[in-house]
Amino acid sequence: MTMMLDRAGEAVANNNEMSMGADEEFVRIGEMARKYGVTLRALRFYEDKGLIAPKREGSTRLYSPRDNARLKLILLGRKIGFSLRDVKQIMDLYDPSGPNTKQLRLALEKSEKQMSRLQKQRAVIDEAVAELSSMMTTVRDQLAERMPAKAQR
Amino acid sequence: MTMMLDRAGEAVANNNEMSMGADEEFVRIGEMARKYGVTLRALRFYEDKGLIAPKREGSTRLYSPRDNARLKLILLGRKIGFSLRDVKQIMDLYDPSGPNTKQLRLALEKSEKQMSRLQKQRAVIDEAVAELSSMMTTVRDQLAERMPAKAQR
DNA sequence: TATATCCCTTACGTAAACGTAAGAGGGTTC
DNA sequence: GAACCCTCTTACGTTTACGTAAGGGATATA
Numbered sequence: 001m002t003m004m005l006d007r008a009g010e011a012v013a014n015n016n017e018m019s020m021g022a023d024e025e026f027v028r029i030g031e032m033a034r035k036y037g038v039t040l041r042a043l044r045f046y047e048d049k050g051l052i053a054p055k056r057e058g059s060t061r062l063y064s065p066r067d068n069a070r071l072k073l074i075l076l077g078r079k080i081g082f083s084l085r086d087v088k089q090i091m092d093l094y095d096p097s098g099p100n101t102k103q104l105r106l107a108l109e110k111s112e113k114q115m116s117r118l119q120k121q122r123a124v125i126d127e128a129v130a131e132l133s134s135m136m137t138t139v140r141d142q143l144a145e146r147m148p149a150k151a152q153r
Numbered sequence: 154m155t156m157m158l159d160r161a162g163e164a165v166a167n168n169n170e171m172s173m174g175a176d177e178e179f180v181r182i183g184e185m186a187r188k189y190g191v192t193l194r195a196l197r198f199y200e201d202k203g204l205i206a207p208k209r210e211g212s213t214r215l216y217s218p219r220d221n222a223r224l225k226l227i228l229l230g231r232k233i234g235f236s237l238r239d240v241k242q243i244m245d246l247y248d249p250s251g252p253n254t255k256q257l258r259l260a261l262e263k264s265e266k267q268m269s270r271l272q273k274q275r276a277v278i279d280e281a282v283a284e285l286s287s288m289m290t291t292v293r294d295q296l297a298e299r300m301p302a303k304a305q306r
Numbered sequence: 307t308a309t310a311t312c313c314c315t316t317a318c319g320t321a322a323a324c325g326t327a328a329g330a331g332g333g334t335t336c
Numbered sequence: 337g338a339a340c341c342c343t344c345t346t347a348c349g350t351t352t353a354c355g356t357a358a359g360g361g362a363t364a365t366a
Contacts, residue, residue, distance in 0.1 A: 049323095084322080
């Protein structure tokens with residue numbers, strides 16, 4: 001039942017760089033997790049799926065601002081119901097030196113499909129709600145019948 | 154890709170009872186499947202899960218009108234988003250000789266919970282739709298920027 | 307008898323996104 | 337130096353409702 005993340009300490013204690021160079025922009029997995037409200041497992045999972053690739057310091061992951069941006073995109077994708085595969089396909093098209101037209105087109109295409117899926121889902125849910133509430137009425141009535149004129153709660 | 158059911162013939166051909174007694178009310182799995190638009194696998198699965206228990210003639214399943222009613226309930230349950238477990242728990246409370254108050258209560262309780270789940274789901278979907286459509290607008294704009302004044306499709 | 311239909315059981319496969327356990331390696335602190 | 341805290345890898349487990357394949361009877365028609 002422990003589905004919470006590690007609840008890391010302030011992670012201020014662990015800082016290997018004595019030089020304190022201009023690399024405060026890199027954060028480790030724990031901070032990343034807290035920052036975005038995801039678990040360590042999730043971050044490693046995304047990496048495993050090729051969605052993000054933090055640099056390493058030994059075996060420790062270090063996330064750059066760019067990695068932050070990628071994670072934001074991942075989470076946005078999840079929020080709108082994209083699968084990780086979808087997100088990856090779109091991200092894979094990213095080219096820092098170009099208009100990224102293809103990427104944008106794919107994103108738009110997938111978005112349209114997702115939009116219609118969402119509409120359908122909502123329709124299904126609405127139907128379910130309708131059925132359910134009519135059923136509840138029926139059940140309540142039946143319960144009422146089976147009860148002497150007592151408190152109806 | 155063959156997710157269709159067996160497309161059984163009219164099942165009129167196979168009728169073992171020469172006597173033609175008053176048992177036309179019993180149907181075999183194929184007819185049952187067609188009648189309710191489910192697969193044979195599904196029917197067997199429900200049975201395996203203890204949701205329905207057709208009588209047997211040898212090894213062949215024979216569904217009574219009562220089994221029909223049960224299946225209807227199962228499908229209704231599925232439609233409103235109940236799990237098969239939920240449906241079973243409710244069905245298990247059925248007592249032909251009684252007011253079935255407990256059953257009705259449980260059904261109502263589960264219904265209320267399900268209703269709130271559905272509401273939440275709808276909220277999530279609505280959020281997703283909102284995010285998605287704003288994203289689509291952005292993407293479209295970016296695409297427009299990257300295009301000489303050509304056809305916008 | 308060959309072919310078509312229907313039925314049966316057993317049992318592995320599937321999808322998605324992680325959860326969770328196990329065992330172990332640093333660095334820090336009291 | 338024991339106790340913490342953070343991090344790592346490997347790898348099996350979870351959820352739900354069937355899909356699908358394999359191998360085999362039974363019946364009925366051509």
